[in-house]
Amino acid sequence: MPKKILVIGAGSWGTTLSKLLAEKKLDVTLWVRELELLEKLQKTNRNEYYLPQILLPTNIKYTNDLSLAKQADIIVLVTPSHVVREICKQLAKIGVNNKIIVSCAKGLEEGTFCRMTEIIAQELPENKIAALSGPNHAENVSEKQPTATVIACADEQVARKLQRIFSTTYFRPYTNTDVIGVELAGAFKNIIALASGVLAGLGFGDNTLAGLMTRGLAEISRLGIALGAQAHTFAGLAGVGDLIATCVSKHSRNRWAGEQLGKGRSLEDILQETKMVVEGVRATQIAYKLAQVHKIDMPITSKLYEVLYEKKKARTAIKELMKRDHTKEEQFVEII
Template sequence: MADITVLGAGGFGVALSVMLERFAHRVTLWSAFSEEIEAIKRDGEHKKLLPGVPVPDSIQLTDDISCVAGKELVIFAVPSFAVRQVAQKAVSYLDENTIAANVAKGLERGTLKRLSQVLAEELPRNKVVVLSGPSHAEEVARGIPTTIVCASDDRESAQKVQDIIMNKTLRIYVNDDLIGVELGAALKNVIALAAGINDGLGLGDNSKAALMTRGITEIARLGCALGSQRETFAGLSGIGDLIVTCTSMHSRNRRAGILIGEGNTAAQAIEKVGMTVEGYISCKCAYDLSHKAGIEMPIIDQMYEVLYNDKKARDAIRDLMERPKRHESEMVWLLSR
C-alpha cells in the first residue's frame, strides 16, 4: 500500500484514483479548480467526465497543491499544456524521493519538448517516469483488463512504479525507450483525428486501415530520427494505443475528427467535444518537429493543413492518394532516392 497523489481531476485522473483506491492505496485527488472538487464531493462522481463511476469517500479531494508533500508517488494527470504550470506549483512541496509519473499524452506547444523533459526541468530533484498505452479512463475505472508501459531513463524508478500500481486489472511492462513511448503516445492522437475524419466522411475500413498503418510508419520514422527504437512503435504505446484511439468512441480525438469529416471546422469540432483534444496541439508540434528534422510525414502535413489552414478533408485525401510512387520498405526507398 502506497501514499499517492493524483494531480488532475479529469476523467483519467478520477479513473486512476478510483482504481488505485480499489487496490488499497491511500489516494489524494487534486484539482486546480475548487468548483470541480466541490462538485465531486457533492455528487459522489465526476458527472461530466466520468458519470456512473462512484468516487469513494476514502479518496481525499483537495485543491491544495501541498497535498503532494510526503508522497511516494505523484501522478500528473493534467492536459499537456498544463504540465509545466502544475509542476511549478508542486515543486516546493515535493520530497526529493517522490517519483513523478506523467500520464498526459502530448508535447509542449512552442518548445516541442516531451513532457518528461518538461517535468525534468521543473522537478530537477525527482525521478520522472511515463505511463502510457491503450487505457481509456472509462474502462480503467470499471476494472476492465488494461495493459500499459512504464518508461523512464531510470529503470529502477520505472520498476518501482510497476511494483506500486500493477494489479489484477492493470498490467504494466517496463520500457527503456522513453523517447519512443512519448512520441507514440502524442502523435497517435493526430492519426486518430484523421481516422475520425475518415468516419465522418463516410469512408470505409480500407481507408482507415491505411491511415493507421501508414500513420504508425510516419511516427516511427520521426521517432527513430530523434533517437527512439523502431520496435517501440510495434508495442503498447505505439500500435496498441493507436488502435484503441482510432477505433473507440471513448476517444475525444476520434470524435473531433468525425465532426470535422461531417463539415465542422477544427475549432467548432473541439468546442463541441467540450474537452481537451490533444491531437490538435500534437499535430502542430509534429509538423514543426518533422520539418525541423527533415523527416517526411505526409499524413501529418495534410492534417496540419486541415486543422490549421482549413483545407478540405477530401482534398487532403486526394493529395495523399496522388503522391509519387514509393516502395513500402523504408530502407529500399531510402537507398533508391
C-alpha cells in the first residue's frame, strides 16, 4: 500500500474518494482550492458545500498547499476537466516525478480535444497515469452503496495496484487497458445525459428516454471508435453503465441542467445557479466539432448543439430528429 495519497479537488467526488481511502487507514490529504471551505473542513470534518450530509473520517488531512504533491506516492486528480492543465502546470513547477497520477475528470479539453490523461502526460511525462471512471455518483458511494467502477491504465501492473488500493466492501474496481475508450465514454455520455434531462423537462416519459439512451449510445460509440477506442468498452461500466446512471439519476448535474433547459430556462441562468460544472455542455460542443472532422453521423449530439448554442427550441429539435430519413437499426456488433 502507498505511504501517502494526495487528492486534488474537494468537490463531492474528491471528498468521497478521500473518505473511502481514509477509511482504509491510508495517509490521505485532500487539497482544497477555496480557503473558506478549507477552514470549514478543518473545523467540522464536513464538506458543507458539496457533501453536507456526510461526516468525514478524522484522519483526513486538509491543505491548500499544492507542494505537498512532491511527498505523495499517488496523486488523485479530481478537478473539473477545464482546469486539469492548469493544475498539471503547477505540479510541473513543483517537480512531480515518479508518481502514480489517477485522473477522475470526465471531459475533453477545448481547442486541443485532448483527453485528461493526454494532458497529464504532456505536462507531467515522468509519471504513471491512469483513469478512474464509471457509474459513480459521489452521493451513493459516500453512503457506501454497492458500486462498480473501472480503472484504466496502459500498464496492467499499475492498474492492478490501484484496484487493490481503491477496493472496499462497497466499491469494486475493474481494470481495463483501453484508456482511450474509458475516457471518451465518460466524456461523451454527459451529452446524452444532458439530452435526457431536456426530455424530462418537456414531460416525455420512459419510451422517449429509452430511445434516446439506446440511439445515443450508438452515436457516441461510433465517434469513440473513430478516435481509437475499443468498441467493447462502450458496452461496459465506463460506457453503458455510466450512461444509465447519468441519464436517470437525481444526482446527475447534467440531467438536472437539461431538465431546466427543457422547462424553458436559459443556459446562462442554469450555469450561474449551479456550483458544479456541467461537463455535458462543453462535451456537446467538442463532440459536434469532432464528428464533423471525422464525418461521423451524430444526430442527437448535433440537435443538442443547436439547442445549446444556436437557440433552437428543444421541441423543434426533437421533431426534426423524428422526421429524419428512415433507416435500419444497426446492431451493436455492426458498430463494433
